[in-house]
Amino acid sequence: MTDAAPPGAGLGKDLVGLEGLTGDQIRTILDTAEPFKEISERRIKKVPVLRGKTIVNLFFEPSTRTRISFEFAEKRLSADTVNISATGSSVQKGETLVDTARTLEAMRIDMVVMRHGSSGAARFLADRIPSNVINGGDGQHEHPTQALLDLLTLRDRFGELDGLKVCIVGDILHSRVARSNIWGLLKVGAEVAVCGPRTLIPLGIEELGVSVFGRVEEAIEWSDALYVLRLQLERMKAGFIPSVREYNRVFGVSAERLERAKEALVVLHPGPMNRGVEIDSDVADGPRSVILPQVTNGVAVRMAVLYLLAGGRPDAAEAAKQGET
Amino acid sequence: MPGTTGGREKVMDRDAVEATLRELAGLIADRTEDPADLMVVGIRRRGVELADRIADHLERAGFAPVDTGSLDITLYRDDFEQVGPRPVIGPTELPGEITGRRVVLVDDVLYTGRTVRAALDELADFGRPRRIELCVLVDRGGRELPIQPDYVGRRLEVPPGRQVAVSVPDLDGDLCVCLVDTAEAG
Amino acid sequence: MLDPSRDVDGIGDLLVVDGRIEAAGGTLQGPDGCEMQDASGLVVAPGLVDLHVHFREPGGEHKETIATGARAAAAGGFTTVWTMPNTDPPIDDPAAVGFVRAEGERAGGARVMPIGAASVGLSGERMTEVGEMVAAGAVAVSDDGHPIWNAGLLRRLLEYTQTFGIPVLQHSEVRELAGFGVMNEGKVSTALGLRGQPNAAEAAMVARDIQLAELTGGHLHVCHVSARQTVEQLRLARERGLRVTSEVTPHHLALTETAVRGYRTEAKMNPPLRTEEDREAVRRALVDGVIDVIATDHAPHHYEEKEREFDDAPFGIVGLETALGLAMCELVEPGHLSLAGLVDRMSCSPARIMGIDAGTLRPGSPADIVLFDPGERWTVEPEAFLSRSRNTPFRGRELTGRVHVTLVGGVERYRRRAPDEAA
Numbered sequence: 001m002t003d004a005a006p007p008g009a010g011l012g013k014d015l016v017g018l019e020g021l022t023g024d025q026i027r028t029i030l031d032t033a034e035p036f037k038e039i040s041e042r043r044i045k046k047v048p049v050l051r052g053k054t055i056v057n058l059f060f061e062p063s064t065r066t067r068i069s070f071e072f073a074e075k076r077l078s079a080d081t082v083n084i085s086a087t088g089s090s091v092q093k094g095e096t097l098v099d100t101a102r103t104l105e106a107m108r109i110d111m112v113v114m115r116h117g118s119s120g121a122a123r124f125l126a127d128r129i130p131s132n133v134i135n136g137g138d139g140q141h142e143h144p145t146q147a148l149l150d151l152l153t154l155r156d157r158f159g160e161l162d163g164l165k166v167c168i169v170g171d172i173l174h175s176r177v178a179r180s181n182i183w184g185l186l187k188v189g190a191e192v193a194v195c196g197p198r199t200l201i202p203l204g205i206e207e208l209g210v211s212v213f214g215r216v217e218e219a220i221e222w223s224d225a226l227y228v229l230r231l232q233l234e235r236m237k238a239g240f241i242p243s244v245r246e247y248n249r250v251f252g253v254s255a256e257r258l259e260r261a262k263e264a265l266v267v268l269h270p271g272p273m274n275r276g277v278e279i280d281s282d283v284a285d286g287p288r289s290v291i292l293p294q295v296t297n298g299v300a301v302r303m304a305v306l307y308l309l310a311g312g313r314p315d316a317a318e319a320a321k322q323g324e325t
Numbered sequence: 326m327p328g329t330t331g332g333r334e335k336v337m338d339r340d341a342v343e344a345t346l347r348e349l350a351g352l353i354a355d356r357t358e359d360p361a362d363l364m365v366v367g368i369r370r371r372g373v374e375l376a377d378r379i380a381d382h383l384e385r386a387g388f389a390p391v392d393t394g395s396l397d398i399t400l401y402r403d404d405f406e407q408v409g410p411r412p413v414i415g416p417t418e419l420p421g422e423i424t425g426r427r428v429v430l431v432d433d434v435l436y437t438g439r440t441v442r443a444a445l446d447e448l449a450d451f452g453r454p455r456r457i458e459l460c461v462l463v464d465r466g467g468r469e470l471p472i473q474p475d476y477v478g479r480r481l482e483v484p485p486g487r488q489v490a491v492s493v494p495d496l497d498g499d500l501c502v503c504l505v506d507t508a509e510a511g
Numbered sequence: 512m513l514d515p516s517r518d519v520d521g522i523g524d525l526l527v528v529d530g531r532i533e534a535a536g537g538t539l540q541g542p543d544g545c546e547m548q549d550a551s552g553l554v555v556a557p558g559l560v561d562l563h564v565h566f567r568e569p570g571g572e573h574k575e576t577i578a579t580g581a582r583a584a585a586a587g588g589f590t591t592v593w594t595m596p597n598t599d600p601p602i603d604d605p606a607a608v609g610f611v612r613a614e615g616e617r618a619g620g621a622r623v624m625p626i627g628a629a630s631v632g633l634s635g636e637r638m639t640e641v642g643e644m645v646a647a648g649a650v651a652v653s654d655d656g657h658p659i660w661n662a663g664l665l666r667r668l669l670e671y672t673q674t675f676g677i678p679v680l681q682h683s684e685v686r687e688l689a690g691f692g693v694m695n696e697g698k699v700s701t702a703l704g705l706r707g708q709p710n711a712a713e714a715a716m717v718a719r720d721i722q723l724a725e726l727t728g729g730h731l732h733v734c735h736v737s738a739r740q741t742v743e744q745l746r747l748a749r750e751r752g753l754r755v756t757s758e759v760t761p762h763h764l765a766l767t768e769t770a771v772r773g774y775r776t777e778a779k780m781n782p783p784l785r786t787e788e789d790r791e792a793v794r795r796a797l798v799d800g801v802i803d804v805i806a807t808d809h810a811p812h813h814y815e816e817k818e819r820e821f822d823d824a825p826f827g828i829v830g831l832e833t834a835l836g837l838a839m840c841e842l843v844e845p846g847h848l849s850l851a852g853l854v855d856r857m858s859c860s861p862a863r864i865m866g867i868d869a870g871t872l873r874p875g876s877p878a879d880i881v882l883f884d885p886g887e888r889w890t891v892e893p894e895a896f897l898s899r900s901r902n903t904p905f906r907g908r909e910l911t912g913r914v915h916v917t918l919v920g921g922v923e924r925y926r927r928r929a930p931d932e933a934a
Contacts, residue, residue: 019702033396035414044450047400077400098818118820119704122775139822140704179704202705204698307400307414 003282012134014126016182017142023090026187027119030152032304033297034227039076040299050079050310053110058100059136060086060116065271065295066136066146070113073302075311097121097126111310114166116139116275119176123165132309140174146270147180150300151188153294154225157266162189167219170229170278171200171240177270178229182210195219199240216251220261227268231278244277254280258288266290327498333490337479337502342462344384346375347480349460350382357388362396362455366394368432368444369415374493375462376431396430401443417447418422418484424452433491435461438472463502465489513556515855516863516871525555527878528918535872536630545760550882553782553915556619556854557870558590560861562758563655563680563734563806564831566592566623568614570599570928575811575899577611580831581620583809583898585925586829588914590860590879591869592809596628597656599812603628603639603648612648619923622879624650624867629668629679635661638668646674650865653680655734658716660686665720669729678730678756678865681720683741684782686714694785695768695821695857703774705821710789714740721748724755732864733757735808737782739895746801756864756908760865761837762904766790770904776817776824777904780810797856798847804861807834811900829898833891835883838912841883842862844911851886878921887913 011025012035045323055074059067074081074098076127095103097116104112111132119139126133130305155161166185172178172194173297185192186209194201195213206212213219220226231247241247253267267279275281284291337345357363365383367376373395397415412496430444441459448454460476465483479502482490488507492499512523523587524539525532528698541547566580566775575583577594584592594611596602613875615623627644629652631637641652652672659665659681689712694700694755696707717733721744724731736742736759748755762780767787768777778784787795795804810827817824842848848856854885858881862870869879893901917925 006509032414036417036711038416039400041449048446049400049402096815096819116820118822120821123774124820138704140706142704176704179702203709204701205698207698217537 002321003053003110003202008032011129011305012108013309014122014135015144015305015309016126016133016135018144018147018187019142021183021187023187023189026148026151026184029301029304029308030155031046032151033148034309036300036303036307037100037297040296045076045095046078047076048078049307050074050077053079053310054108055079055081055111055113055306057081057083057097057102057136058104058112058114059084059297060114060121060136063115063137065298066143069295070136070145070302071297072299073306076299077303077306078092081194083220097124100216101129102240105131111306117144118303134305134309137176140176140179142180143176144180144184145298145302145305146177147184147292148305149298150181150227150268150270151184152297153268153290156293156297157290158224161185163207164190164224165222166225166227167193167195167213167223168227168229169195169219169251170214171235172196172205173200173202173240174232175229176234178227181227182208186210193219193222193306197241200235209295216253217257217260220236220253220257224262225266225268226253226261228279230270230272231274233274233277234265248277251270252276252278254284255282255286258283262287268294333503333505335501335503336481339500342478342500342502343378345462346378347382349462349476349478350379350386352385353379353458353460354383354388357427360388360391361507362427363388364392364394364426364454366396366419366421366428366430366448368430368440369395369397369399369498371491371493374428374495375433375491377493379431379460385481392420393443396444398440398443398447401447403439403443419451421453422452422464423448427458428454428455429458429460431460433462433493435459435464435477436467436489436490438468438470441472442470463489464489478498512872513554513851514872515851516557516858516859517873519836519872520851523600525872525880527658527880527918527921528662530873530875530878531924532874533877534874548916550916552884553882554850554885555872556881556883557862557872558881558917558919559588559835559857560591560804560867561589561807561809561831561834561867562593562732562804562861562865563595563760564592564809565595565597565811565827567811569610569634573899574813575615576818577623578618578620579897579899580809580811581615581618581623581898582619583829583923585917586897586914587833588835588881588883589831590881590917590919590924591622591624591867592831593624593626593650595653595655596626597633597654601628601633602649603624603631603633604620605640605643608644608647608649618921620907622869624648624917626651626653626655626680628643628652629654629659630664633657635659635664637669638664641668641671641677642675644865645677649677650867651677651732652733653682655680655682658684658686662719662723666723666727669723669727669731673727673729676866678732680734681716682734683713683716683720684708685712685716688715692783693779694771695785697768697786699768699771699813703771705771706808708783710740710779710785713738713881714744717741717744721745721753721755724753728754730754730756733841735760735763735782736790736793736802736804737763737785737797739785739789742792742796742801744890745796749801756803756848758804758861759797759800759802760808761805761827761834763790764794764797764805764841765837766904771821773849774821775904776819776821777828777902777906779817779821779824779826780808780828781826794841794847795841803856803864805834805838805856806861807831809898810902811898812902813900814902817902828901828903829893829896830903832896833899833903833905833910835914836891836912837905838888839885839912840910878918881914883912883914885912887911888920890912
């Protein structure tokens with residue numbers, strides 16, 4: 001990708017995906033998220049750091065958790081937020097994305113969080129407006145803040161991501177969560193595998209540096225962490241799998257299957273879950289599940305990303321040092 | 326000193342700083358009626374270690390364990406727009422509920438007063454202390470806000486182009502106060 | 512003077528009388544008062560022939576008209592272009608064919624030869640009035656843009672067209688495999704999260720179609736070959752002596768799927784850009800003669816239509832004005848083809864396989880001639896295109912080989928303005 005950010009702590013203008021980041025940049029985001037966890041535990045869960053900033057949450061696809069998580073993060077940083085969803089907006093009246101972008105820009109906003117159904121939409125927007133753009137999920141491309149919160153959750157649990165064995169199970173083909181996790185995990189030194197029906201494993205995935213397990217039992221034995229993806233039920237209609245029942249029988253993550261897992265294995269899921277399809281309730285609610293810590297970390301990671309991208313020009317760094325220590 | 330060029334000019338050595346901190350602890354102790362009410366909170370980064378040392382002196386002077394804490398004011402700065410790349414944020418750790426307590430804020434150098442302003446704002450988000458006092462090792466003047474310290478270790482005249490650099494053992498390997506050229510400060 | 516159709520490569524004179532070549536080679540004496548054209552330093556070659564262009568008229572005049580397209584073709588050194596029928600409405604009856612012919616003649620650019628639709632409304636269901644369209648001036652039939660997916664229909668077409676001696680041009684794609692793919696399926700599509708089309712979508716259709724060509728004896732022309740497996744199928748057809756011809760575009764010779772990175776819609780085309788292995792395979796096939804010709808698949812689109820999400824942007828790029836320069840850079844400069852070989856693939860060979868009176872400087876032939884400087888370097892500036900559209904991934908690329916003059920029937924249809932004139 002051409003969206004490589006400068007090395008070090010700076011992330012550049014936008015967060016489009018993890019493919020364009022370095023391991024150091026990812027670690028900086030995770031480190032920055034740590035102090036933000038504490039803010040959410042305070043009596044007054046708010047700091048004034050983004051006071052006066054206007055952030056637009058532009059959601060072309062329905063999303064409850066991602067939008068709410070971003071909104072919490074924005075509000076806890078004292079930003080002013082505006083939510084725009086595709087329903088009832090001018091987008092449905094045929095307005096192009098480039099016109100939507102220009103219209104927003106004309107209202108003098110500072111940041112945009114966008115969820116969009118087309119891969120590359122975040123890059124498209126970022127290239128056309130001076131505001132910071134954060135990708136809240138674009139088509140089947142990337143969902144970087146989801147992967148960052150997953151990395152933070154794994155780091156909380158294991159202390160170290162280097163050398164960790166993580167297997168992503170399910171519909172890799174259509175999953176932006178899988179792609180962002182693959183890039184993110186590889187960049188911080190983890191080993192990554194994928195597992196699922198061959199119809200849902202994209203061609204060329206091995207060339208990204210991941211291995212492929214055909215059977216979920218093998219994946220479970222190998223893994224330190226199992227990342228279970230949501231199975232979109234429409235995949236059955238499209239003929240990728242014969243039935244949901246069979247999917248659960250062959251690829252479902254159940255307590256029984258986890259008996260052969262390592263002692264410390266944890267299970268992640270990006271939500272919302274199809275209980276009884278890709279994951280059984282006794283796993284989702286069981287001791288190996290870190291699904292709720294994922295949600296908590298989501299707010300902290302998004303606060304960190306907003307904080308790191310907002311305002312601030314690198315050339316002002318020196319000037320700022322001249323003040324009080 | 327006017328005419329001094331380049332390098333660092335040490336104005337307080339380890340013994341001088343240590344003695345000053347002991348004096349500051351004494352001044353705080355003089356005004357303390359209920360030691361359990363007191364909380365000593367350092368402002369990140371160098372105020373934290375100074376606060377710990379002041380608390381040590383208080384304890385050695387017979388005060389029962391003194392509650393200490395730390396405050397990271399990064400997210401409350403009023404010059405956030407001008408700062409970049411983003412400064413690293415440290416944790417804010419307060420030893421408990423601050424409402425109704427007497428909080429002594431400790432920082433290394435008092436200059437414009439903006440850091441203290443940020444610290445006061447942050448404390449207000451945690452609760453409503455009965456009283457907040459300010460203790461600084463060095464006051465170099467140059468206030469831009471109506472903020473004055475309650476306890477001052479040393480007042481320094483700082484010539485143009487120079488600034489005050491406080492070193493603490495954990496971060497800098499030494500305990501001292503120097504005047505340095507602004508260009509090489511940081 | 513370069514005329515691969517007669518193995519001519521040397522310095523000489525060319526005499527044109529009444530739109531036809533009177534004599535070629537040696538020192539010639541024209542009649543009194545004849546116009547002299549000094550072409551020293553330039554290559555004089557038969558005008559280029561492009562079997563595959565899309566001029567959007569009727570229905571898409573904001574992208575290209577027959578007139579702008581024909582003039583862009585002349586600027587690219589082309590003297591004959593075959594226009595695909597997928598306009599709106601499509602060119603699927605004799606009246607529509609006649610319209611394209613007439614507009615082409617008025618355009619004052621390259622000769623415009625309409626390809627009629629293979630099926631009514633390009634729907635892939637019912638055969639068009641092929642004979643009537645031929646009578647009105649159609650030179651071939653095709654549903655390009657869509658495959659003729661119905662094997663029964665393609666069989667009938669390959670049989671029926673034999674009466675009229677025209678080929679069936681096939682856009683080879685098994686739709687069930689191509690799906691809604693917007694680029695090549697592989698590592699890059701996986702990383703970008705874009706739906707891919709596998710090589711097999713093209714090669715499987717070509718394999719099927721070759722069987723039908725063998726069954727019927729009809730002339731099958733495979734458009735824009737992109738996959739190495741397709742090349743293997745074409746090689747088999749060649750070995751079996753079937754009437755199967757094929758083309759490759761300059762962009763499939765010049766680019767790979769990595770050009771899509773960054774979601775660059777100007778690199779979105781169908782068939783998609785493939786891998787380096789595929790690119791090498793089609794290049795070798797063109798050099799070996801397994802692929803017969805270069806055709807541009809000139810596909811103009813308006814700026815706004817490409818300025819959008821990758822999934823929603825239309826397929827295709829313009830190609831007429833960059834074709835010669837790209838072919839020089841990709842084939843002649845690296846030594847894969849001689850200059851004569853290139854002129855053959857872009858002029859003589861397309862004329863020969865389609866049996867049209869072009870692609871030669873033989874006395875008696877129409878005076879369709881291009882004069883170009885094979886060593887001149889220039890930078891692609893889409894704003895300077897004569898085409899109405901600018902959708903090219905080659906913006907800013909330096910090319911070698913530039914057209915100076917294009918004559919169609921002895922009449923000058925393009926002359927490059929010298930830089931000082933342009934100012």
